[in-house]
Amino acid sequence: MRLLPVVVTVSLTVAIAYYVYIPLPDGIHEPWKLMLLDAGFRTTLHLATLKDWLGCDHYITSIRQSTEGFEGVMKGFFSSESSGGVMPGVKVSDITFAGVPVRVYEPPAGGEGHLRRGVMFFHGGGWALGSTKKGTYDTINRMVSDELNTVVVSVEYRLYPEVYFPEPYLDCLAAAKHFLSPEVLARYAIDPERVAVSGDSAGGNLAAAVAQEVSNDDSMSVKFSVQALIYPVLQALDFNTPSYLQNQNIPILHRPLMVRFWLQYLSADLSLQSQFLVNNHSSLHQSAITPELRARLDWSVLLLPKYKKNNNKPLIVENESRGFVKEVPGLLDVRAAPLLAESEVLAKGPRAYILTCEYDVLRDDGLMYARRLQDAGVTVTSDHYEDGFHGCFSFIQWPLEFDVGKRALRGYINWLQNNL
Ligand SMILES: *[C@@H]1O[C@H](CO)[C@@H](O)[C@H](O)[C@H]1NC(C)=O
Ligand SMILES: *[C@@H]1O[C@H](CO)[C@@H](O)[C@H](O)[C@H]1NC(C)=O
Secondary structure (H helix, E strand, O other), X not given: OOHHHHHHHHHHHHHHHHHHOOOOOOOOOXXXXXXXXXXXXXXXXXXXXXXXXXXXXXXXXXXXXXXXXXXXXXXXXXXXXXXXXXXXXXXXXXXXXXXXXXXXXXXXXXXXXXOEEEEEEEOOOOOOOOOOOOOOHHHHHHHHHHHHOEEEEEEOOOOOOOOOOOHHHHHXXXXXXXXXXXXXXXXXOEEEEEEEEEEEOHHHHHHHHHHHHHHOOOXXXXXXXXXXXXXXXXOOOOOOOHHHHHOOOOOOOOHHHHHHHHHHHOOOOXXXXXXXXXXHHHOOOOOOOOXXXXXXXXXXXXXXXXXXXXXXXXXXXXXXXXXXXXXXXXXXXXXXXXXXXXXXXXXXXXXXXXXXXXXXXXXXXXXXXXXXXXXXXXXXXXXXXXXXXXXXXXXXXXXXXXXXXXXXXXXXXHHHHHHO
């Protein structure tokens, strides 16, 4: 009889270990922490699928609820928001810029005759998750404001499923134009020569797209002086780059999830996921994808040999003739896929900082963009983390705290300190 609890305990332990354990490359430090994080995230996704299937909640809504529930518990421990956290001097206001909600962080020093720097920040989350007020974004933006004596404007652009492309982009662009107007810069005592646009992941996508638009808009007198992109998403034509293949099972951004985020953003049918995973959507039959466009994401040319490993030829399907590009026009829209912009557009862009992680499906998006900007004559700092994984920049607070995340955040802040 006493055997039963033992058997149950052992079986449960084995089952949990089996669920949590995933093989990870040696290059990833703190692998068990990442496995636990991944198990939590996978559970969230499974529950969301179940609730969606049962008709209880939209997939995205339930993921938001779970992550916010988790953060609520964490706040109970740390209450970073209510106490003003570690940066009591930073003034935080929730207002709107051209009708778009923003959270503005003003540093303690400055004002009155002393001009400060400015940063506009777009958070990540696959154009569907995340918020200026939640997660570590609030903490990071307070830190940047405090340490760099910078006015930070974090934009609450609208998300899927409430809106699709181009709405999130248009929200960000409207907020950016408002921020860069001479009156607003003067109101916040910001030096017009020292304003950055920045973002991580899907926010990096929005930052790159907005930077392109602003730098090519002759009607705007003030432009961004730098763009700081943290593992940005930049193209949706090739889901078989070496990094998409190498890192397809690495937490927390698995390859199918990134494809799903793209389909959602571009308001495409989610059932296209399997076609997109094998690059059927960018087959040679899609005549709108000209050789010139293909060259802009030809990683066999744009990547250094060390990132290509055993893989040397882009996967281009020949005989899939369905009109994917007609069905999903956003695929070729540079406002959604900034890597597809022509060199003349890139050339006008501001100095760039691009952070990439080795263990990230988006690694090659960032590396290719760095290379194309450089080729167009833009000064680029490429900051590559050999032990980094997608999302690490946000994991800087206990218990979701990774050494590489803290180093990445430090690298970003130091770059802004020296270049903005
Ligand atoms: C596509 O074409 C290749 C050769 O070009 C052929 O080997 C393959 O079987 C074809 N696939 C389909 C599904 O028609
Ligand atoms: C991709 O296209 C080929 C050629 O039409 C087709 O045979 C194959 O089933 C498609 N793959 C998927 C996953 O739909």
